Amino acid sequence: MLELLPITGFVLAGGRSSRMGRDKALLELDGRTLTEIAIGKLREFCAEVAVAGSREDLSGLARVVPDLRPGLGPAAAVEAGLSASTQPWALFVPVDAPIVPVELLQQWAELVLRTEAKGSYLSVVGQVQPAFILLRKELGARIGEMVGAGELRLLRLWLRLDVMLGPGSLLAVEAETLPCTRGWTSTEVANVFANINTPEDWNSLATRLGQQNQ
Ligand SMILES: Nc1nc2c(ncn2[C@@H]2O[C@H](COP(=O)(O)OP(=O)(O)OP(=O)(O)O)[C@@H](O)[C@H]2O)c(=O)[nH]1
Numbered sequence: 062m063l064e065l066l067p068i069t070g071f072v073l074a075g076g077r078s079s080r081m082g083r084d085k086a087l088l089e090l091d092g093r094t095l096t097e098i099a100i101g102k103l104r105e106f107c108a109e110v111a112v113a114g115s116r117e118d119l120s121g122l123a124r125v126v127p128d129l130r131p132g133l134g135p136a137a138a139v140e141a142g143l144s145a146s147t148q149p150w151a152l153f154v155p156v157d158a159p160i161v162p163v164e165l166l167q168q169w170a171e172l173v174l175r176t177e178a179k180g181s182y183l184s185v186v187g188q189v190q191p192a193f194i195l196l197r198k199e200l201g202a203r204i205g206e207m208v209g210a211g212e213l214r215l216l217r218l219w220l221r222l223d224v225m226l227g228p229g230s231l232l233a234v235e236a237e238t239l240p241c242t243r244g245w246t247s248t249e250v251a252n253v254f255a256n257i258n259t260p261e262d263w264n265s266l267a268t269r270l271g272q273q274n275q
Pocket residue numbers: 073074075076077078079080081085113114115128131132133134135137138154155156157192258
């Protein structure tokens with residue numbers, strides 16, 4: 062069994078799922094919802110696991126932390142999560158990226174927690190994955206100010222935070238450099254981050270996994 066890290070792991074499970082046309086958090090793969098799949102991964106290495114979103118319907122699965130500013134997107138969920146975290150670090154993963162390997166998340170977190178960094182984001186062949194977020198809890202107030210000032214796009218939030226905290230404070234980790242992706246092509250690495258936004262994305266994932274869409 063892996064050692065649990067001092068992290069509250071949040072599954073980002075709010076949002077409108079408008080492109081999908083049905084609630085992405087409740088889609089099922091192999092008899093488990095995407096929320097259950099994400100929670101299961103975080104439980105393997107995070108000391109606490111919670112759902113970020115105004116989702117009382119998911120409260121049977123884990124502690125639910127409602128958005129402080131509902132309807133404003135994932136940045137507002139990050140604000141709420143940092144404030145509610147019981148651990149010194151908070152990790153956020155989107156519910157709609159169900160095939161990201163747990164080893165990748167865990168190896169990323171272990172690497173970051175060994176550094177002095179204040180936070181980290183993952184990147185894949187030069188592309189930032191803005192919804193995979195690891196931040197020290199102490200950044201909650203600053204993030205709250207930024208979100209309160211209308212900075213709701215995660216990518217812009219990262220850029221501003223980078224400037225505000227100074228060089229080296231945020232660690233960009235390339236997923237290709239983690240031990241668990243050794244020997245993978247860059248396409249294979251990028252593929253595991255593919256998130257599910259539309260029925261077409263969902264069907265092609267199900268086809269790829271050789272499973273029946275439910
Ligand atoms: N807690 C919370 N999570 C959100 C919110 N908006 C999006 N998310 C989550 O963030 C991740 C990425 O969401 P998107 O696909 O960009 O947005 P979405 O609203 O779910 O879907 P669309 O309506 O199709 O854009 C998913 O895991 C969502 O569940 C929000 O307002 N609150």
